[in-house]
Amino acid sequence: MDLHDFFDAIYPLTSNSRQAIERIVTEKTYKKQEVIQPIGSRCKTVYFIKNGCARIFYFKDGHDITEHFAFKKDIIVRAESLFTGKPTSKGIQAINDTNVLKIDALSLFRLYDVHHDIERLFRLIFEKEYVNTVKRIESFQFKSAKERYLDLLNTTEIVQKIPLKYIASYLGITQVSLSRIRAEVR
Amino acid sequence: MDLHDFFDAIYPLTSNSRQAIERIVTEKTYKKQEVIQPIGSRCKTVYFIKNGCARIFYFKDGHDITEHFAFKKDIIVRAESLFTGKPTSKGIQAINDTNVLKIDALSLFRLYDVHHDIERLFRLIFEKEYVNTVKRIESFQFKSAKERYLDLLNTTEIVQKIPLKYIASYLGITQVSLSRIRAEVR
DNA sequence: CTAGTTATTTATCATTTGTTAATTTTTATT
């Protein structure tokens, strides 16, 4: 299970804690386009992507908007629900065929009480996610759509694997506008 | 010290842990406009605002951009530095006369090892901040500047206390554009 | 209170992005 490689790179667990985690992890495969967690639900699972990719999405004025992408070896959660217990208007969907490890959130939170190192590990994991989110805000403040697109080209594998329509809304622009930007860049 | 009221509302500490925290807290007052942490520095302090308000800011193409506001009873940190140890191109500035409690970050992180409840408390505090940040991204994706401004009017005290030029960049628009929006709304 | 500074508004014009619709390209299915 390469989940533990991921963990080890952040904060290695005792073998006791590893075993405790393994007992609450299950594996699952989703087909391309399949909804992993539906809009309106509560986030009760932390997903680790073994293979494939997924997105967090929601609808605004009838438009499908992608808020976040996750790839191989990424964690994906709907933070605004996981950390508040409230339902969220966002869902998670597999973009391509995707193989995930599911960590049950309630069980995980219970492990926090017993295994200090597990709480620490996940604190560090989500601090990283937090930092990524802060950087994303920067990209929206006073960067043009073109700059945001070029940043994306440089820093991620997104553009290779993901339909443009998802990328456009992720950048906060329409599909047509992204097409125009791509034409300029070429 | 109303820091503990803030803590208690999130996760009450043992009296032992409270005392440990108090030993690493100091109080300080900043004058209006005074820089609390300069651009380019590392974030080594967690600030709790007892009174007044502050902002996180940076420069982009010579423009002063406000990324974040914090008010009475808010925590303020430069997450991308605090959680990575790297310097950041952002600074913190008092907007009005501001009274803060400073928690030394290194000392705090050391307390995490000994006081499980302190680590938990700050995990929960920063999870909340993370959720706020996620919500802010939402506001940038496919909300018009006018919508973002109206949201701000409804949900915060920002507009009462803060110069428009700061609010404009916070919304991701120019001062002139914000003025125009305000004229429409009236 | 006054002069000087800073913040805000207004106006004009340029640029970017949105909207709609038609066209081409790509992908999926048989």
Place this chain on the structure above:
DNA sequence: AATAAAAATTAACAAATGATAAATAACTAG
């Protein structure tokens, strides 16, 4: 390979926002 369906591009025009400059209003220091 042929067809249908979905995705991406292009074009034309509309709306939102940026940039610059000038005018007004609010604030600050003496």
